[in-house]
Amino acid sequence: MSGANISDPEVIRIFRRRLAAFQQTCSAALGGSAGDFVRVQDWLQSDQQGHWKKQIAKREELYQAARRTWLDAEAEVRASHNSRGIDKQSSMEERLLMERARRSRDEAEEKLAVVRRWLIRLGQECGPLIHQCRDHDLALHDMSDKAVARLDQLADRVETYLALPSSIAPVAGSSSSTSPVQGGGAACPP
């Protein structure tokens, strides 16, 4: 059996604590990413869908008002051709305003469509990724538990070996607790 070579079991204990803290960080990060997905989904569903629906209604009203104005202007133009009173040559300005209002409404409709497409896409693509993150979380938890248990075992063995009376423990060197443990099987793999 080959020898252990460790100066102080505290080296193992310190790393064990770091590993345990690491596992908690992993768990928090993996849970956090699922939280990100939920927040974005809520934002799309509640805020953005609601916002663009209101915008569509508002812009539709503005478009209809611009359209009525244009129709009135068209009527004025026709009337001015038939009489000598009102002199309205063109309804072009009203028409441009109507077109602008229509484009604005169409933009809002497209924005709503984009939001809805993303809701579907995120559900389809993030769903499997969230499952993956959960699997990673569970696996890392399991692996860390086993690793921590192994470190505890190794540290316990070193401590047990160091506690042996010097007449039993074949230590080559000084008997101080900080001297390397050598030769014994305290930290050797089974």
Added chain:
Amino acid sequence: MPALMGDDALLEKALKDLAAAWDATADGWRDEARTEFADHHLHEIEARTRAAVRAIRQMDTLLKEAIHQCS
């Protein structure tokens, strides 16, 4: 607009810190048990964590694009 938590960066930093902590053990611990622990436990944990970082990063990319297009 929702802010993303940057969990992939958090995880990468944690992995880096763990690697540094492991390297630090080499000063006082240098035997087969240490090598065995690295081979059977630590390397697996590192590989799985990197896979987790990739999954989080993929999701972040999608979420950021959704936020950008829908804002």
